[in-house]
Amino acid sequence: MKSISHLTDFYYNTLYPTLTELEKERTDLKNKIIKISIVLFLIIFALFYVITNGLKEINIDLILIFLFGAAAIGGFIYNLMIKDYATSFKTRVIEPLIKEIDANLRYNPMYKVEEHIFVNSKLFTSNIDRYNGNDYVTGQIDSVDITFSDVHAEKKHKDSKGRTTWSTIFKGLFIVTSFNKHFSNSTIILPDSAETLFGSLIGSWLQSNNFGRDQLIKMDDPEFEKEFVVYGNDQIESRYILTHSMMQRILELKKKTGQKVYISFVDGQMYLAIEYNKDLFEPSVFRSLLEYQVAMEYVKTLQLTIAIVEELKLNQKLWSKQ
């Protein structure tokens, strides 16, 4: 596996000519966006001035309507304007980076892990009403199949006034890999919110009475048990998957990502959801691509995701699956 420092070198050396070209595109685009924003602001303000009769009839509702309207129009125009730039950034920076990590990985900026696969992971039990995603990567690392993409799953709510709001079920990276052990039941590992919120006594009581989930499986690693809660329908098999070293590796992975990590083992596959709460691998118009922090975010996230195969030792072949 290519190291982060190798990939950083690749980013700043091999991609440098591309980055400078994109940098020019970006600054032009930024100036254009600033100009358009000013014009848009003036137009909206003029409209506001006329409607409020020269700012004499201002009320809070009107201000809110204008603010929301401006945000919606602004957002729409912004997305339209950066679309070309984002596409060329993805094909000229993200794709070469992925190929550099492993040449057999394929990348599609528009595609996503399909919804039925996401549902099949059993990680999130809420009904999904809207499902989006992009930046799809698939291939093999050390003969382990790996597929991942950005995913955003949402749920629709209607309040008493009939207004529709959306809440996020999950937003972040969703990863599917093959697993090196045979298993026939499912094991679900979730961040332990009950135990952190309510302490171990009430927390574990709440966990064991979690309707909609299988049996609670208590793990014999106190550190792991503090961070995660495990549900499954086979006490022995879940422990066959979650050996002491596997639990340590999962804890290590959680530390490295610094995000909430959800893992499940269903139908011979391992599903991993890392909650970044933002759309990854998107370029920012207002920050330079040459900025170290910006570069590191792309490089580190990609490296970490693909290195999961090694991190969790999924490439360690067991006799039973040879």
Added chain:
Amino acid sequence: MTILVILGVIALIVVLMYNSLIAKKNQVENIFGGVDAVLKKRYDLIPNLVASVSRYMEHEKSILEKVTELRAEANKPNLSDKEKIDLDTKITSALGSIMVAVENYPDLKANENVMNLQHNLTEIESQISAARRAYNQAVTDYNNAVEMFPTNYMASYMSLSKKDVFIISEDERKNVNVREMFNA
């Protein structure tokens, strides 16, 4: 009226306590069934293993005989859970010493049949380890209920007693490193 309510509540608590104890006892038995199944899988490998290595292993005859003996004992009917647990501990350590001894015979290490057996054994060991851990957890939950207030009164009334757990060695906690074992 109040007395009726109080009696009702007491009856409910008793029923809940009784049911939770029974559920925990059944969970232990249920998981022991799983442990038993993987232990049997390992016993089945023993004759094959002994047959393949005995031609080479002149100096380790006594361990091989001991393993065969232990296996015969483990296959006897009507063993108690505790006896099964004790036998398993002995077999684990005897098999461990055979595997260490194999390392001293280059011919044996290269033998495909022995390699195959070794792989199978490692795989079964990891299943056994998982089963033991599941069993220990179920027993711990059960023992806690048997010893803790207020279920301890109920338990002694039902004549439920503490159960033994498997002793898991430090080595096992470390987990077998397959690659190291086979590339050595």
